Amino acid sequence: MDNTKKFCPHCGTEIKPEARFCPKCGYALDATPTPDEQPADQPQTREQAAASEGADTATNHSFDDVKRFSGNFFSWWVATVRHPSQVIPNANRSFGVIALALEDLLTVLMLVSLGKRLMGLYSSDVSQAVANMINVNGILFKFGLIVFCLILLGAAVYVSLSYGFRRLIDDQAPVNFWEFTNQFAGITNLILIFNLITFLLSLITSGANFSSYSLMILFMIPTSVILNVGYIFIIIHDVHHPRLDKFYTLLLAEAALAIAFLIFTYIAGSIVGGSIVNFIQSNYSSFMNSF
Template sequence: MKFCPQCGSEVQAGQRFCNKCGYDLTPAPDTQTEASVDNVQAAESQEHPRNERTEQVKTYASNYWVWLKATWLTPGRFSQGENAYFGIISLGLSAVLMAGALLTASSHLMSYYMTLGNVSSSVFSTAMNALSLPDFIHPGFGGFMNVLLWVLAVFALYLAVGYGANRLNTNQVDKNFWQYTNRLASFTNGLLVINLILFLVSFTVSGQNSVQFFLIVLILSQLLFTVGHVLSMYHAEIETKISQLYVIVAAYVIIYAAMAVFISSTLKQWFNLLKMHYGNF
């Protein structure tokens, strides 16, 4: 038996209105429950894209790692179907490790010579201050960015010249730049290991012996990159009108000429700064 909640009169099961007062006996919808359902659905809709992005990043990282290991085991392994940005990621990581190693080693070496307490250390300290080198390579984010930009500029020079030579040697005017970076990285991914070792060794630089070992690893890194760079421009399976060897030699003439201009300009600026500080010598 049911009763009207407004007047208390007896009502029949299934009756929609009270016969006495006309009260609506239809159950009101649970607005709180509906609001809760809407909130849950909204949260799930926001969580879904976030989870999807996370899975995409994981998949991308996993694919990159598989490709990286494959190029370590077989340098030069290259496929047109690879992700376009794997190569530039490897080169970027190598540049970051190289910049960190150069900054750390330079800072430790400068601190070492400035604290020797003899005449040579005094002259060295004065010269370094005159050249503003402590400001350029000081430990910290600013110093790291200075060195990193310099390393990236060198990498960009090699990439630009290598890409141009690669197009000449393959007779493919529409050769994709990102395909070339993947090809170059497939030969030079070993730099990630060597530059990581170089970065760790840079923390031990404090004297002549440690500097020698650091330079050995640095030369090994440069040698690997140079060999990989040459191989990235050479295609044994393709016959060209101009010998690929001549194209590669011309490429390195351009690279070393550009670096010579930059180094000579830098040395000239340093010489002028020292001349202003010490006078004629």
């Protein structure tokens, strides 16, 4: 007969060895073993250790995946810069979108950097209250965000139109839109280099150094040239049996691009102009009081 006394682990009341519930607090004794009966190596502890180890492993795997993805993207980008006209097989479907987004981001950062320098150049011509108001409202951040979205929309217009005309002229054209986007970005990836140069120039350019602005504009010209050449090239590249003459296809493609950007310019002007008007109207009284 076992004369070992047992106690409730919840309230400490002495209980009978065969009791299943504490007579005082009603604690279920079968759910949790008493301290004398609890094993030294608890299964729950092993499970917690396994869960912790699994969390650490998942974190390491996520970090490794990011490193691998970044390395693959950089390798793909270098390969496209070396051979823009060649299709890189087995590339991730998101590489093209990421490359276009990076190009747009550098452009926006360059514009925001120039905006800060110009604001600093002419800050002496306005009161400190007005300058503080502009900084608080984050006008440059809002402007950059709007421009980033507009540039992304413009890149989408280029890719979509070129994809449509490629399908029009070539019945063997790739069906997958994302693979086509990778090819378009691969042809125009040189833009990333020129955008990086203009961004670095914007960081070292002083507000009154207008010759540096001319140099920046000079580096921005190849961006437009590469984009338009890539738009034409990807439509007719490797088309051996066109359903429509290549000349007329390109003529239609350029006309469609011109019409699309007339509409795009009107929409962009309405958005940016409307934002500026709203900003001036909402802060008109502050401007008047500051002078």
